Amino acid sequence: MRYLIPAFLCFGLLLTGCENSSDSSTVLDEDTRAWWDLTTELSSDEMEGRDTGSPGFVKAAEVVAKAFAEAGLQPLGDQGSWFQEVAMEETEITQASVTVGGRELRFLYDVYASPGNVTESVEAPMIYCGYCDSASLGEVKNKLVICHGTRKEGLPSDADRIKTLTEAGALGMILIADPGFTVEPPRWPFAYSRSVSLAGSTPTPPSLLNFRLNADALGKVLEGSGQNANELIDLGSQGNPLPTFELTDSFKASFTTMQRTLNSPNILALLPGTDPALANQAIVLTAHLDGYGYGEPVDGDSLYNGTLDDAAYVALIVQLAKRQNGEGFKRPLIFAIVTGEEKGLLGSRYLVQNLPVPKEHIAANINLDQLRPIFPLNLMTVHALDETTLGDDAAAVAASMQIKVQNDPEPERGLIRRSDHWNFIQAGIPAINFVFGFEPGSESERIYRQWYREGYHTPKDDLQQKIDWEAAAKFNQFFYGLVERVASSAQAPAWKPGSKLRPEVPAN
Known part of the structure; x- marks a missing residue:
């Protein structure tokens, strides 16, 4: 294979000059530098965080389309363009007032609700019911029920x-975001409260009002009840028994919402294959261009740049196109930079429902998201590793680079369902996605957990964060090698017998 070992200028070292991304141009090999230069452009302040349908998103989409054209790709969007327009409908909570017994709960900081899960106003009594299993319920009819949102085995799930x-x-649920879920701690504040759906779709109305409560605000809610909020949070975080009790204070909230229609494009391009016999076995490469845009400030910064989530991996797909410079593999590649991932995987859902080629001509999807090159890459989680032959391909390329692979060690996070490959899997198309792995208790785990506490979906996911350049470049080379292997193999990607993810084919 051509793409396995890069010639790093600082391979094996994370030099002082490598610590900040702004220094990367002086220390990186040419390919990695070109990748990071485009990452820098796509996640600069000028792109305003690339919120779905925003001017910043459109500007970034034009940058990607121009790069595809310069790389010799063919447009595959609507009417011969680079763009597949995706119409959406958005509802946003623009103003909120939430009190308990007259005490204010700060919206987005102490309490959160999606506009799809609330009414214009609500006033109701409350009851605390521990984990809200059937055995712990008191009289909950027409009340808002406070539940500790644990994800521990043997205790109730959200569903x-x-x-x-x-x-x-019950009228609704106030779910305490469990600080004991340390694999992915609750993130506060929320950037904003928006509910987005594809135009013309009919969202399922909620059966309950649904609020999320910051554990640090439980004391405000329970004030005067005689209950100790800190003790309850402690017990709940450990999965220990919790009491049931009525509250004398009522919950009162009102919301102002705004509706608008959005048009936000996917960017689609084609690199034709070289083997006519494989022309109907296209490999789709996906990454999402959208981010959060402007939102609630964190440490005074209100711009959510989305550098690693997911500008860097849009840039990597573009870099692959530039490396090929119009030279195809045996199978066609469809480059799909999608919109609306952060709003519910909307762009990829629309793409799968409106493919630019017949569905039976799509052989596989390789998705890039959830990648955090902030510690060494010696172990990699591969989503759907054992479900399709793509997992075997990934394992083979990884082994040639001394990278071990594993199934998701934290399935309770549901990461496999949280990025765009999931829509391909649901459509019966073999798909794969990757996460940098770590050994439990290692320094890599510490760095990873800290990023999810402080960087994930916050303004700190920007160009100033520390990058492990060796790990970043190593993954890039892995990706190039995987694409070449899959796109040039004699056998098309396929589901494995007994796959638990493959949708059942209806009987004739």
Whole structure:
């Protein structure tokens, strides 16, 4: 293979000059420098965080389309363009007032709600019911029920809680975001409250009002109740038994919402294959261009640049196109830079429903998201590793680079369902996605956990964060090698017998 070992200028070292991304141009090999230069452009302040449908997103999409043209790709969008327009409908909470017994809860900081899960105003009594399993419910009819949102095995899931409360006639749920879920701690503040759907779709109405409560604000809610909020949070975080009790204070909230229609494009391009016999076995490469845009400030910064999530991996797909410079592999490559991932995987859902070629001509999807090149790459989580032959391909390329692969060690996070490959899997198309792995208790784990506490979906995911350049470049080379292997193999990617993810084919 051509793409396995790069000639790093600082390979094996993270020099002082490599610590900040702004220094990368003086220390990186040519390919990695070109990748980071485009990452820098796509996640600069000028792009305003690339919020779905925003002027910044459109500007970034034009940069990507221009780069595809310069790389010798063919446009595959609407009417011969680079763009597949995706119409969406958005509802945003623009103003919120939330109080408990007259005490203010700061919206987005102490309490959160999606506009799709609330009404214009609500006033109701409250009851605390521990984990909200059926055995711990008191009289909940027409009340807002406070539940500790643990994800521990043997305790109710969110779906279990909603089902139990709905059947019991509760008005809604106030879910305490569990600080004990340390694999991905709750993130506060939320950037904003927006609900977005594809135009023409009919979202399922919620069975309950649904609020999310910052654990640090439980004391405000329970003030005067005689209950110790800190003790309850401690017990809940450990999965220990919790009490059930009524609250004397009422919950009161009002919301102002705004609706608008959005048009935000996917960017689609084609690199034709060289083998006519494989022309109907296209490999789709995806990454999402959208980010959060402007939102609630963190440490005074309100711009969510989205450098690693996911500008860097849009840039990597573009860099692959530039490396090929119009030279195809045996199979065609479809380059799909999608919109609306952060709003619910909307761009990829629309793409799968409106493919530019017949669905049966799509052999596989390789998705780039959830990648954090901030510590050494010696271990890699591969989503759907054992489900399709793509996992075998990934394992083979990784082994040639001394990278071990593993299944997701934290399935409770649901990462496999949280990026664009999931829509391809649901459509029956073999797909794969990657996460930098780490050994439990290692320094790499510490760095990873810290990023999810401080960087994930915050303004700190920007160009100033520390990058492990060797790890970043190593993954880039892995990606190039994987694409070449999959696109040039004699056998098309396929589901493995007994796959648990492959959708069942309806009987004739």
